[in-house]
Amino acid sequence: MAAAFYYIIFNPAAGSGNAVATLKAVRQVMNERGIEYEVRVSRYSGHTVQLAKQIGSFNDHEGAVALVIGGDGTLNQTICGLRMTRQADMPVGYIPAGSGNDFARGIGLPEDPLAALDCVLSAEAPLVLDIGEYSEHTHQETGYFVNNIGVGFDAEVVARNSHSRTKELLNRVHLGKLSYLVTGVAVFFSKKPFTVMVYDQSGKLEIIPRAFLVDATNHPYFGGGIRFLPGAVPTDGELDLVVVEHPNWVVFLFYLVQMIRGRAHQYPNVHYFKGKHLRLETSELEPGQMDGEEMGTRPFELEFTVAQQNFWFNLPSN
Ligand SMILES: Nc1ncnc2c1ncn2[C@@H]1O[C@H](COP(=O)(O)OP(=O)(O)OP(=O)(O)O)[C@@H](O)[C@H]1O
Numbered sequence: 001m002a003a004a005f006y007y008i009i010f011n012p013a014a015g016s017g018n019a020v021a022t023l024k025a026v027r028q029v030m031n032e033r034g035i036e037y038e039v040r041v042s043r044y045s046g047h048t049v050q051l052a053k054q055i056g057s058f059n060d061h062e063g064a065v066a067l068v069i070g071g072d073g074t075l076n077q078t079i080c081g082l083r084m085t086r087q088a089d090m091p092v093g094y095i096p097a098g099s100g101n102d103f104a105r106g107i108g109l110p111e112d113p114l115a116a117l118d119c120v121l122s123a124e125a126p127l128v129l130d131i132g133e134y135s136e137h138t139h140q141e142t143g144y145f146v147n148n149i150g151v152g153f154d155a156e157v158v159a160r161n162s163h164s165r166t167k168e169l170l171n172r173v174h175l176g177k178l179s180y181l182v183t184g185v186a187v188f189f190s191k192k193p194f195t196v197m198v199y200d201q202s203g204k205l206e207i208i209p210r211a212f213l214v215d216a217t218n219h220p221y222f223g224g225g226i227r228f229l230p231g232a233v234p235t236d237g238e239l240d241l242v243v244v245e246h247p248n249w250v251v252f253l254f255y256l257v258q259m260i261r262g263r264a265h266q267y268p269n270v271h272y273f274k275g276k277h278l279r280l281e282t283s284e285l286e287p288g289q290m291d292g293e294e295m296g297t298r299p300f301e302l303e304f305t306v307a308q309q310n311f312w313f314n315l316p317s318n
Pocket residue numbers: 011012013014015016042043044045046047048070071072073074075097098099100101102224291292293
């Protein structure tokens with residue numbers, strides 16, 4: 001059965017402002033087809049969680065869908081907000097309009113807004129996909145992620161980039177992605193490796209002394225289009241965790257290239273874990289990122305499990 005009502009949750013800041021044109025195009029199609037909807041605009045960073053909580057608490061439309069127009073951060077916040085309410089199972093539609101759009105890429109949803117809208121409007125039943133669920137014991141924090149949680153290198157890039165003047169300037173000319181590259185190179189040469197402890201699904205502990213890139217991920221993509229974990233699948237009920245050590249920068253770069261080619265399993269400094277339940281600890285203060293948003297700096301004590309999320313779109317078969 002087609003959805004009866006759409007709550008459009010819109011982030012005007014997503015995609016360096018490009019999301020505005022996406023909303024316009026989506027509204028035009030929905031108006032032409034006489035589809036019922038209302039738009040809730042995110043007014044400030046973090047507002048999306050509140051919007052989703054209001055929708056999940058007060059919706060009285062049968063068959064309602066929360067339709068996100070924004071990037072991975074907006075999608076994450078919508079799901080987290082809805083899951084705090086009595087209508088946690090309300091399906092979530094998605095039109096990718098961010099800078100990175102890794103979730104869309106990772107599940108095979110078209111990045112073209114109108115093609116994605118077709119996938120949403122042609123859906124007749126919820127599509128259930130995996131998302132990550134985490135508990136962070138140092139700060140007593142719990143939540144969900146659609147892409148990944150990273151500790152170390154990528155988190156430092158996210159943190160430095162969020163406060164960078166260069167990003168602001170590049171965003172104005174719609175080159176926000178370039179600032180991640182500039183920051184990435186700077187962090188690459190300045191960040192120190194750190195020790196992580198990983199407990200796999202059976203509880204077996206592995207201590208990794210020179211960790212540099214540490215990511216728990218739901219699908220293959222990170223960093224706005226890097227297919228760095230080809231074996232991660234958002235339908236297998238498991239999460240993938242990778243820890244890449246940093247013996248020196250030449251070897252680290254080589255590992256990254258081999259990972260993208262799906263050929264890094266043979267190297268002793270690239271550690272892969274897969275399971276329904278994984279645990280990760282750092283002994284030092286490290287930055288963290290979740291779906292491209294800063295988590296702050298702390299000694300992390302993270303436990304990961306998998307949750308099932310109702311989405312509202314068809315995925316093209318290819
Ligand atoms: N009105 C607003 N003004 C400024 N920031 C906002 C506003 N509404 C939401 N935000 C913040 O915008 C940030 C970026 O959102 P989002 O991740 O959706 O887009 P993106 O970064 O362009 O895309 P991606 O994560 O796919 O690269 C989020 O941290 C969100 O909290």
